[in-house]
Amino acid sequence: MSVEWYLVVSALVFSIGASGILVKRNPLVILLCLELMLNAGTLALVAFARAHGNQEGQIFALIVMVVAACEVAVGLGLIVAIYRRRLPIDVDELRELQG
Amino acid sequence: MAEVFFFLASIGAIAGALGTVTIRNPFYCVLALVCHLLSLAALFLLLRAEFLAAAQVIVYVGAVMVLYLFVVAYIGGEDDPLRSPGAPGLRWASALFAGALFVELSIAVLGTGLTALGEEGAGFSPVFGTPSEIGRLLLTEFLLAFEVASILLLVAAVGSVILARRRTGLETAGEISVGDLMRRPLESGTDSDEEAGTLLEAGGPPQR
Numbered sequence: 566m567s568v569e570w571y572l573v574v575s576a577l578v579f580s581i582g583a584s585g586i587l588v589k590r591n592p593l594v595i596l597l598c599l600e601l602m603l604n605a606g607t608l609a610l611v612a613f614a615r616a617h618g619n620q621e622g623q624i625f626a627l628i629v630m631v632v633a634a635c636e637v638a639v640g641l642g643l644i645v646a647i648y649r650r651r652l653p654i655d656v657d658e659l660r661e662l663q664g
Numbered sequence: 665m666a667e668v669f670f671f672l673a674s675i676g677a678i679a680g681a682l683g684t685v686t687i688r689n690p691f692y693c694v695l696a697l698v699c700h701l702l703s704l705a706a707l708f709l710l711l712r713a714e715f716l717a718a719a720q721v722i723v724y725v726g727a728v729m730v731l732y733l734f735v736v737a738y739i740g741g742e743d744d745p746l747r748s749p750g751a752p753g754l755r756w757a758s759a760l761f762a763g764a765l766f767v768e769l770s771i772a773v774l775g776t777g778l779t780a781l782g783e784e785g786a787g788f789s790p791v792f793g794t795p796s797e798i799g800r801l802l803l804t805e806f807l808l809a810f811e812v813a814s815i816l817l818l819v820a821a822v823g824s825v826i827l828a829r830r831r832t833g834l835e836t837a838g839e840i841s842v843g844d845l846m847r848r849p850l851e852s853g854t855d856s857d858e859e860a861g862t863l864l865e866a867g868g869p870p871q872r
Contacts, residue, residue, distance in 0.1 A: 570674075571711065573770055574674045574677060576765075576770055576773060577766055578677060578681045578700075580765040581684075583761070583762055584761065584762030588685065593736060593739075597684050600697060600728075608707060614711070615712060615788075618792070620798065620801060621801070621805075623713050624798065624802065624809070627802075631816065632813075633728075634817070635817060635819075636820075638731075642823065642827030644735060644739065645738065645739070645828040646827050648738070
């Protein structure tokens with residue numbers, strides 16, 4: 566398979582994730598859609614690494630994975646804190662994030 | 665053969681992504697994302713990124729998605745409302761935006777003059793993408809990125825523990841100490857440590 570196919574799949578997944586972030590109101594699902602977009606970027610990095618026969622793109626993809634894990638940990642902590650304070654889990658109603 | 669696997673995996677990935685966006689129950693959203701991530705790991709294998717595929721399955725599907733499932737179970741994932749009030753056209757606008765984004769990205773990818781993209785890919789050594797090669801790169805050329813990533817993970821772990829702490833919430837986050845984290849939560853004034861210890865030793869039921 567030529568590398569272009571992988572890039573097109575990556576672009577499709579990226580746009581699906583972007584539309585999900587625009588549509589969804591539950592912050593948990595918005596985090597999931599963010600994961601989709603990050604994974605699309607990872608796929609593109611790996612595809613370019615394959616195209617150039619160079620493993621450095623895979624290192625970048627690994628670092629993207631680490632950053633995504635950090636983002637998930639902090640985001641889920643925030644959501645749990647919001648839930649404990651009996652605030653609505655809805656990004657339309659959460660307009661300010663001050664302590 | 666590679667074509668068959670590519671189409672199977674990419675159909676799985678796109679279906680998982682669509683499921684994540686369209687399903688309304690957050691629990692099933694997470695499961696659709698798991699399907700997406702597994703298909704993506706298959707795509708990584710097709711691209712000769714063996715270590716990355718293994719890390720994807722273990723880290724994402726094994727750890728991160730389980731964390732998501734726990735949080736969804738904890739906060740009781742409610743279904744999204746059918747239609748957001750006051751913005752009926754927003755859904756169509758976002759779908760339109762996503763379509764435009766896809767077309768634009770495709771034009772950018774397919775319209776480049778990079779002839780290497782139309783081919784199978786450059787030649788590679790037999791150890792391309794294996795754990796030993798990735799580990800060698802991480803410990804020699806990308807040592808700084810490796811160490812910064814570990815610091816980032818530590819900061820995120822501590823931050824999420826502080827954010828999701830049980831009692832005090834966000835107000836006293838500035839004054840927290842390690843002893844504060846270790847201390848037992850004060851539930852009721854009558855239940856002291858000694859009583860709990862004797863109750864546990866006697867095997868009796870905890871009385872509240």
